[in-house]
Amino acid sequence: MTYQAMLDRARKFERQGRFGEAAAVFADAAEAMRAHGDWTSAVATQARCARALAAAGRTGEAQRMLDTIDRTAASMPVEVRAGLDAQAAHIMAAAGRTGEAARRAWSAMSGFWSLHDAKRADAAGAHAARLIVKDAGPRGALLPLRELLAQMPPGGDGHRQVTALLADAERRPDRDHDVLVTDPDTAAWGRLAAALAVGAHLAVGNGVAWNTLTDPDDAAGDRVLLERDWGVTDHDSWREQTDALLDARNSDPAIQMVLDRRVRGRDRRVWQAAIVDWCRERDIADETVREIVEMSELILRYESRFRADGILPPDGLVESVYGYDFGRAVNMARWGLGAGYCEAEEAEKCVLTAGQRANQVYTSWRSFSAGYILGRMLRFDDGEFGEWYERSLTGHRVLAEDPDSPWRRMAWG
Template identity: 70%
Template sequence: MTMEADPGAMLDRARKYERQGRPEEAAAAFAEAAGRLEARGDRAAAGVRARQARALAAAGRAEEALGVLAAAEQAAPDGADVRAVLDGHAAHVLAAAGRAGEAARRAWAAMTAFRSLGDDRRADVAGAHAARLIVEDTGPRAAVDPLRDLLGRMPPDGEGHRRVARLLADAERRPDRDFDVLVTDPDGAGWGALAAALAVGAHLAVGNGVAWNTLGDRGARDDRALLERDWGVTDAAGWREQVRALLDAENSDPAVQMVLDRREPGMRPASWRAAIAGWCAERNVSEETTRRVIELSGLILRYEERFRADGLLGPDEPVRSVYGYDFGRAVNMARWGLGAGYCDADEAEKCVMTAGQRAHRVYGSWESFSAGYVLGRMLRFDEGEFGQWYARSVVGHRVLAEDPASPWRRMAWG
């Protein structure tokens, strides 16, 4: 038998594609392996077909995935081992199709079946997946009772128990809202360079009530709609152009950074205004534009004064750069691009790492980064009103600066 005809080799190739974030190729490889196994009459074929369905779902082809899953279940032989595998994969397919409640029940069933078979490792994985799906389906507060029930059915010394316990603890301490809250995925990056880079995008993650430490948080349809609605992005090329602009700090008004760059340490407001005017005069900037950017310096001073009162800046501490606003959004753009299918996991992670590295070069602390991020956001949306945009940004800063579970509290800057 050649290596290419060996179903085991095909499965290895399919799993490799999965790890690399290449679900389309993984689905094709799983389909090929399933066909070989079906030709042999191998009882494992149904599970591999379900794995194909799971890969299709990850590629954003949810309806096709549901069809493949249904066919696999219809053709599956009897047996608790086969049923456990099918339930486990079905949970992922149903979740991708937006049917989180059904997905949670299938994951719970997989946990029970694997436990009865003595496969504690896969039972723990399925149980933790069921817990995440319960939270997704009901919201954190309504998930407390079912999570307690689930936790009571898991061995207390297992990794699954620890993961579910963390989700339960998070649900129990959630405030009465699903936004402006810190969410940490127990299976996401917790430490290291990737986690530190993901934490650069934590402002938006907290604001949206999604996990800060994972790239695969949302469904493809939601992310495609978000990118088209908020960014005008409808394809991979448009997504990459937005990523480039964000990583190069070119998405925001360049006048803001120019104004900040004219301020030297200890410079008084009048001298700062004169420096801005001088810069404009050297470049023959129009009188109207010169007036506008000088006024911008006054607005920045107003925000800095309010930042100090609200704890975003220390006494006499200024904001040096607003590039953090672009870097923070770049992290989330990577998450949305991956969810929308505009990039693979490797490209998304590279974007995140680049954003983190550039933020660490510009700023010296989480606090200074946060102040720069918030100022950039305020100058785009709040325009000196100190309204809802400002209030929610301050809440996000305080959550990240004060919550003991925050990555900003648990990891040093840089």
């Protein structure tokens, strides 16, 4: 197999999210290049191998390989060192060394500009800018972003991207959560974007881009989150949790049962009598029946507050909490892809399924948001109207009112 064929195969594995296999092929290609005395190509390919290892979660191995490559490349031409810096930025970011990653990306940009390679310089500069924002936060990133922009010739794609990131940082509040972030390099419209917007509540809450599934610089964080909060450590456990969310089986089924017993209107007694009848038909214990009826009272309290705060219209009711599971399913797909537990095609299919099922249950972004928030409140807030509620309300208002919000730019369904 020729070098090019090996590299093409490795890149195909990368596009499919099969990073471990990509790393193995890159390693074989680098070894073949060294055997033929092509040292500069071998260094570049070994750097790609290290990046693939990092994307596969093997960050320790990737960093050790990077250290070796750095020593080898110290006396090599600027083109080799610039390419190595570009790959090193991804490796260090995956290992959580975001500040160092930003510096390597910046160095790569400078090297590529010295070679008059505008395309790669733009890509490295935009990567450096994103890493700076991630490392320092929007406010802390203002000065370095301005300095970076000053080193980029106007008119190029990289200059445009960094300008957009700087403008976003300047108008964002001094916090890294409860803010709308849109990836300028990814489509913010279309079928996939509309489905991704179903997961926008969590994206806004976490301060991450709502319109992309990929964040190659936080693979380690995705794996930690999945294991800590979901018990997910591999593809099978990720798939199990994802399917439960897509089937709306993660939330307490009693909530939806209670909502389903209500006919249109607000007659509390009729509704609660229907709940009791349903429970009696199934020989449910009296204590449990009382708890379920109390849940209906709590739902009424939340709906009243939702109407007062504009989450629901003046006569609005919540008809389903399935949206809470569908919204989290979108983010589960994002985390699973980032952690390397699924391929991009599988993650996108999960997102599209979540969007389709949300469209079948709800009639608008507003009704979806109300269902999502109620599901979240009944799990975490328990009628306190505390921080969980305030942050959810903030997220709703950002998505409902910001002119750049996908909920403002795309029709429901």
